[in-house]
Amino acid sequence: MFNKYLSFIRRVSVTGLGKGGVILTTSSFITLVILELARMLGLVTNAYVGLVTYLLFPFLFVVGLLLIPLGWYQLRKKTGLSTRRLLEEKFGPDETRGSLTGSRLFRFITLLTVINVFFLVAISTQMLGFMDSAYFCGTACHSVMNPEWVTYQQSPHARVRCVQCHVGEGAEALIDSKLNGLWQIISVTFNLYERPIPTPVRQLRPARETCEKCHWPEKFYGSRLMTRYNYQSDEESSLLYTTLNLKIDAGKAGAKAGIHWHIGQENEVRYTSVGDRREMMLRVEARRPDGRYHRYYNRNATAHSAEDVVERSMDCVDCHNRATHIYEEPERAVDDRIKRGLLDLSLPYLKREALAAITRNYTDSTEAYDGIAQSLRNFYMRNYPELEREKTTIIDSAVMVLRDIYSRNIHRSMNIGWDTYASHIGHKGNTGCFRCHNPALVDSAGAAISYDCTLCHSILADNHKEPFQFLEPAETGDRDYQRHRYLKDEFLNSFKK
Amino acid sequence: MNNKVRYIGWLFTLIISFCSNIFGDDLIAGKCLTCHKEMSPGLYQQWYNSAHAAMDISCIDCHQAQKGEADAFMHEGALIATLVTPQDCGQCHSDEAEQVQMSYHATAGEILESQDAYLAHVAGGEPAAIQGCESCHGAKVKIDPSSPNKLSPKSWPNSGIGRINPDGSKGSCNACHTRHTFSVAQARQPEACSKCHLGPDHPQREVYEESKHGNAYYTHIKDMNLEADRWIAGMDYFEAPTCTSCHMSATVSLPVTHDVGQRLSWTLRPPISVHKDNWQQKRANMLTVCSGCHSASFANGHYYQFDAVVELYNEKFAKPATEIMNLVIKNNLLENPASFSNEIEWVYWELWHHEGRRMRHGASMMGPDYTWWHGAYDVAHNFYFKFIPEAQKYGNAEVNTYIDNLIKNDPMHSWLVTATENLKKDIRSGEMQKIYRKMFEQR
Numbered sequence: 001m002f003n004k005y006l007s008f009i010r011r012v013s014v015t016g017l018g019k020g021g022v023i024l025t026t027s028s029f030i031t032l033v034i035l036e037l038a039r040m041l042g043l044v045t046n047a048y049v050g051l052v053t054y055l056l057f058p059f060l061f062v063v064g065l066l067l068i069p070l071g072w073y074q075l076r077k078k079t080g081l082s083t084r085r086l087l088e089e090k091f092g093p094d095e096t097r098g099s100l101t102g103s104r105l106f107r108f109i110t111l112l113t114v115i116n117v118f119f120l121v122a123i124s125t126q127m128l129g130f131m132d133s134a135y136f137c138g139t140a141c142h143s144v145m146n147p148e149w150v151t152y153q154q155s156p157h158a159r160v161r162c163v164q165c166h167v168g169e170g171a172e173a174l175i176d177s178k179l180n181g182l183w184q185i186i187s188v189t190f191n192l193y194e195r196p197i198p199t200p201v202r203q204l205r206p207a208r209e210t211c212e213k214c215h216w217p218e219k220f221y222g223s224r225l226m227t228r229y230n231y232q233s234d235e236e237s238s239l240l241y242t243t244l245n246l247k248i249d250a251g252k253a254g255a256k257a258g259i260h261w262h263i264g265q266e267n268e269v270r271y272t273s274v275g276d277r278r279e280m281m282l283r284v285e286a287r288r289p290d291g292r293y294h295r296y297y298n299r300n301a302t303a304h305s306a307e308d309v310v311e312r313s314m315d316c317v318d319c320h321n322r323a324t325h326i327y328e329e330p331e332r333a334v335d336d337r338i339k340r341g342l343l344d345l346s347l348p349y350l351k352r353e354a355l356a357a358i359t360r361n362y363t364d365s366t367e368a369y370d371g372i373a374q375s376l377r378n379f380y381m382r383n384y385p386e387l388e389r390e391k392t393t394i395i396d397s398a399v400m401v402l403r404d405i406y407s408r409n410i411h412r413s414m415n416i417g418w419d420t421y422a423s424h425i426g427h428k429g430n431t432g433c434f435r436c437h438n439p440a441l442v443d444s445a446g447a448a449i450s451y452d453c454t455l456c457h458s459i460l461a462d463n464h465k466e467p468f469q470f471l472e473p474a475e476t477g478d479r480d481y482q483r484h485r486y487l488k489d490e491f492l493n494s495f496k497k
Numbered sequence: 498m499n500n501k502v503r504y505i506g507w508l509f510t511l512i513i514s515f516c517s518n519i520f521g522d523d524l525i526a527g528k529c530l531t532c533h534k535e536m537s538p539g540l541y542q543q544w545y546n547s548a549h550a551a552m553d554i555s556c557i558d559c560h561q562a563q564k565g566e567a568d569a570f571m572h573e574g575a576l577i578a579t580l581v582t583p584q585d586c587g588q589c590h591s592d593e594a595e596q597v598q599m600s601y602h603a604t605a606g607e608i609l610e611s612q613d614a615y616l617a618h619v620a621g622g623e624p625a626a627i628q629g630c631e632s633c634h635g636a637k638v639k640i641d642p643s644s645p646n647k648l649s650p651k652s653w654p655n656s657g658i659g660r661i662n663p664d665g666s667k668g669s670c671n672a673c674h675t676r677h678t679f680s681v682a683q684a685r686q687p688e689a690c691s692k693c694h695l696g697p698d699h700p701q702r703e704v705y706e707e708s709k710h711g712n713a714y715y716t717h718i719k720d721m722n723l724e725a726d727r728w729i730a731g732m733d734y735f736e737a738p739t740c741t742s743c744h745m746s747a748t749v750s751l752p753v754t755h756d757v758g759q760r761l762s763w764t765l766r767p768p769i770s771v772h773k774d775n776w777q778q779k780r781a782n783m784l785t786v787c788s789g790c791h792s793a794s795f796a797n798g799h800y801y802q803f804d805a806v807v808e809l810y811n812e813k814f815a816k817p818a819t820e821i822m823n824l825v826i827k828n829n830l831l832e833n834p835a836s837f838s839n840e841i842e843w844v845y846w847e848l849w850h851h852e853g854r855r856m857r858h859g860a861s862m863m864g865p866d867y868t869w870w871h872g873a874y875d876v877a878h879n880f881y882f883k884f885i886p887e888a889q890k891y892g893n894a895e896v897n898t899y900i901d902n903l904i905k906n907d908p909m910h911s912w913l914v915t916a917t918e919n920l921k922k923d924i925r926s927g928e929m930q931k932i933y934r935k936m937f938e939q940r
Contacts, residue, residue, distance in 0.1 A: 447571075462534070479550040485524065490528075
C-alpha cells in the first residue's frame, strides 16, 4: 500500500508547480503529525508552537493540495492533450481502465481525499480550539495585544479564556468573531489600528451573559473589608492604613442593599451618556417598585449631537470596566510591591524614590529601564553613599521590581501611559461612582443622587497608623471627635436590619 | 397636683430632647466632616486647624438652618444653609455681631442708590458691578429655588462686608475672618483690610505700606504676637500697629470693637469732608491707641497737621469745585441728560473721589507721597488745568465770573496770575505760608 502511495505521489507530481505542491502538502502533513504527536506526548510544551501547528502548517497543506491540480492544468495546456490521455500516459492503462468514476485511480484519489478531509476537519477543530485559547488572542498579534495580554495574565480572571467574555456562544458569534479577526489581520498588516486600541465596549458580550455565569446576582455578597496600605513619602516610608467596609450587598434575602443594588433583579438603572467613554452622564433613571422610572438630569450637561449620545442599561462593566485588563496607578503599584515584600523598606525614602523613578517621562522601555536604574542608584549614591555600597544587591533588586511595574503598565508603542484607561471602580476625582453620584445629577425636585460617603462604605481608618482607627474609643478633646464617633456608630449600625 | 405632674413631665421631655439633640448633632457633624474631608479636603483642613475645631464647633453648628428660612435646603439628611450670616455667628459671638450691625461697614451693601453703583451699572455693566462693587460692598443675596443651595449665583459667592442677608442681618463676618480657619492673626494683618481698601479712590493699603507704621510692621512681622488672645498695642506688641490696632482692637483703656467708625473724627469719603457726629469722643478714642506708643504731644501734633490738610482740601479745592459744579447744573449747561454723560462730571468726580481722597487719606495715615504727589498735586493739576477749563468752555457768565473772581481775589489761587519771582520771595519771607494760617486754626 505504501509503495502504491509512493508511486502515486511520483506520478501525480507534474510540472514544477505540481511538484512543489506535492512537496508542500506532504512535508506539512508529516511535520504536523510529528508536532501534534510531540504535543500529545508532552515533548513540546511551548504554546507558541500552536501558532505553527494549527495555523501555518494547515495553511501550507491546503496550498500544496491546490497546487497539484494547478500543475495538471498547466500540463494539459502545454501538451494540448486531454486529461484522460495524460492520465493514461502517467498512470498506465490498468489504473485508468473503465469509466471515469469506476477506475482504480479514481477510487484511490477518492480514498486519499476522504483521508485529507478527515485530517483537515481534525486539524480545523484543533485550530478553532487553539484560536479560542487566551494564548492565541494574547500573542498572535503580539505588539497590539501585548498590553492586554500582560495585564490579563496578572488579573483575577487569568484562568478565564478571552473568548469567554469577548466572543459569544453559537455559530453566529463564532462567525462574527472570525470576520472581526479577519479585519484585525488586515488592520495589523496595513497598520490601520488605533493606538491605544479602544476598549471594546460595544463588541463585548452582555455582562448578564458572561459575568453572571460565575458571579450570579442571587449570590449573597454581604460586605467586605478592604484595607489600603498607604506608604508615605517620608524617610521611613511609614505605613498608614485606610480601611473601608464596602457595602456590596445586592439586597437579597432581606439584607440591606449595598452597591450591588444596581444589578439586583428587581432593579434597573438606565443612563444616557456621551460617547463610549461613559463618563459624562446626561440622564440617569432608576426603576421604582411601581415600574415607573425616577429620572435625574445633569444640570451641568452641555448640548451634544444625537449620535454622540448612548443610552443603555447599567450592568457589571459599567463599574467593573477594568475587571481583567487592570492597569495599576503608579502609587498603588509601589505600595503593593512594598506590602508584598518585593521592595525592601530598609532603603530610605524608598516609596518616594520608587515612585519618582517609574513616573518620569520615558520615551521607550529601553530608556525607562536605564532611567529607573539610574534614578534610584543615583539617589542613594548621592545621599547615602555608604548604604549604596552596602546594599547594592537590595537596590538592584528594587530596580528589577520597578522595571517590572513599568513594563506591566506602560506600553509606549501602543501609547499607553499611566492613566490611559480610567477605572470606574470606586472613585478618584469625578470618575467611577461619582459619575452619577454627584450634586449635578438632580431630579425634578432638585434632589441629587446621594453622594454620601457612607452610603457605599463604612470608614474604619482614614490614612491612619491604626488599621481600625475609628473602632478605637473616641476621645473628647480630639479635633476629630465628632467624625470619629459618627464613623464608629455608622459602621456598627450598618449591620443592623 | 395635675399641673405639677405636667410640669415635671414637660421638664423631663425637655431634658431628654435636649440630650438627644446634642447626641444627634454630634452624629450629623461627624457625617458632614466625613464627606467634606474627602470632597473638599482643604476646607476640612482649614477647619481642623481652627480654634473652632479645638472647641468642638463644626459644620453643623454654623450651617444648620431652621425650617422656613429662605435659603434652607435638605442636604444628606440635614436642613442646612450655605450662607452663614452675622446672625449665625452671633449665636456665640453676640457682642461682635451687635457691633457689626451698628457699624458703617454694615451699610456698605446699600450702595445701589449711590453714584458709584450707578456708574458701575451704566458705564460698566452688571457683571463688573457683581464682581467689582458687590464683592467688597456686599450683595443683596437673592434666593433662587432652582439653585442647589437656593442661592442665586449672581449673589453667591459673596462675602462683601455689607452683604444683605435673607435673614435680615447685614454683613459677612468672613469678609475679614476668612473661612474656614477664622484665624485671628489673619484678621489682624493689614492684608485682611486691603482686600478692599486700596486703589485709586481709597489707597489705605498703599498709604499704610508707605507709612512708618507699615514699614515697621513688615520688618517686625514675626514680633507682632498676632496669635495672642489679648492684643493691645504697646502692651502685647509694640513695633507697629496694623489697621485693626487703631480702628478695632482693644487699647489700654478701651475694649475691642467691631464698629469700625468709633475712632474716626473726620469722614474723608464725601466731596467735602466734615467731622463725624460726636467726633471729639471718637478722636479721644483713637488717641488711646496712639498713647500705647506715643506721647500726647506727638499724637496731638499729628492731628494738628492732618486736620490742616483736610481743611486745605476743603477750602482751596473741594468747596470752589463743588460750587462751580452747582452753577453748571443750575444754569443747565450740561449737554447730555444722563449723569456722567458729560466730561466735566468725570473730571469733578475724580477730583474728589480719587485724588481728593488720596490727599486726605495720605495725611490721615502719614503717607507723604499720597498726601502730596498722589494727592494734593493731582488735585491741583486737575482743578486748574482740567476742571476749570472744562467749566469755562460753557461760556456762561455766572460761571466765568465765579472763576475769575476766585483766581483774581482768592489769595490761595491768585498765584496763577502773579510773577514767579514775587511768589518765590513770598515763600522765602513766609508771606505765602500766612495765607494758610487759618487751616491750622480750626477747632
